[in-house]
Amino acid sequence: MxxxxxxxxxxxxxxxxxxxxxxxxxxxxxxxxxxxxxxxxxxxxxxxxxxxxxxxxxxxxxxxxxxxxxxxxxxxxxxxxxxxxxxxxxxxxxxxxxxxxxxxxxxxxxxxxxxxxKPEQVAADMRAFGQASMKMDMTDEMINETLDDMLTESGDEEEQDQVMQKVLDEIGIEISGKMATAPSAHKGKLGESSKAELPTDEEIEAQLAKLKS
CATH class of the missing domain: 1.20.58 (Methane Monooxygenase Hydroxylase; Chain G, domain 1)
Structure with a gap:
């Protein structure tokens, strides 16, 4: 037919x-x-x-x-x-x-x-992605902690108080009573004491190189 x-x-x-x-x-x-x-x-x-x-x-x-x-x-x-x-x-x-x-x-x-x-390859890729993502998160956290340690100095708290006092003076708010126990601010221009203590670019790059190694 x-x-x-x-x-x-x-x-x-x-x-x-x-x-x-x-x-x-x-x-x-x-x-x-x-x-x-x-x-x-x-x-x-x-x-x-x-x-x-x-x-x-x-x-x-x-x-x-x-x-x-x-x-x-x-x-x-x-x-x-x-x-x-x-x-x-x-x-x-x-x-x-x-x-x-x-x-x-x-x-x-x-x-x-x-x-x-290839299911086996897909599963392996997913595992590798998870491990790489976790390692990236850990690396990012370590870098942040290191930068915080490098950029945070003993004079930061005093500098912050100095900045806050300047802002409050500009807007006309008096907090003399509330700030009686606060440490005295450094004399001179704003930020002079902290600028001298900040790490240089070479020091920051050296710390980042240590983290990558």
């Missing part, structure tokens, strides 16, 4: 052709049954006519024909039921084929993804 292009039809094409043929058979059976029903009515009328005329022999002959006709009509109902059952099975087979194809495609896709992604 080949299609119009001379190629062997696919399973889906065969399923559609089968479904089409079954529908045609069903229509033919229905048409035959309607014809038998018309013949049945004619025979019934003819039998009644012969009975009125007293033709008993003719009634017997026609009665036999009527019995055979009714048996044939019963067969058409059985045939229609069988065709419908085959049609349902055909549709179910088509649905199963679609499901099987979908599962096959999904399985192939999963296999391709597993081959590309």
């Amino acid at each position: 080949f299609n119009l292009f001379g190629k062997k039809p696919t399973v889906q094409e065969q399923q559609r052709e089968t479904d089409k043929a079954l529908r045609k058979v069903g229509r033919d059976i229905e048409r035959d049954r309607r014809g038998l029903e018309r013949e049945e009515k004619k025979l019934e009328l003819e039998i009644k006519k012969l009975a009125k005329e007293g033709d008993h022999e003719g009634c017997k002959i026609l009665a036999k024909q009527l019995v055979q006709l009714r048996k044939q009509k019963t067969r058409t109902y059985a045939a229609s039921s069988k065709v419908q059952s085959i049609g349902v099975s055909n549709k179910a087979m088509g649905a199963n084929m679609k499901l099987a194809n979908a599962m096959s495609t999904t399985a192939k896709t999963m296999q391709d993804m597993n081959r590309i992604m």
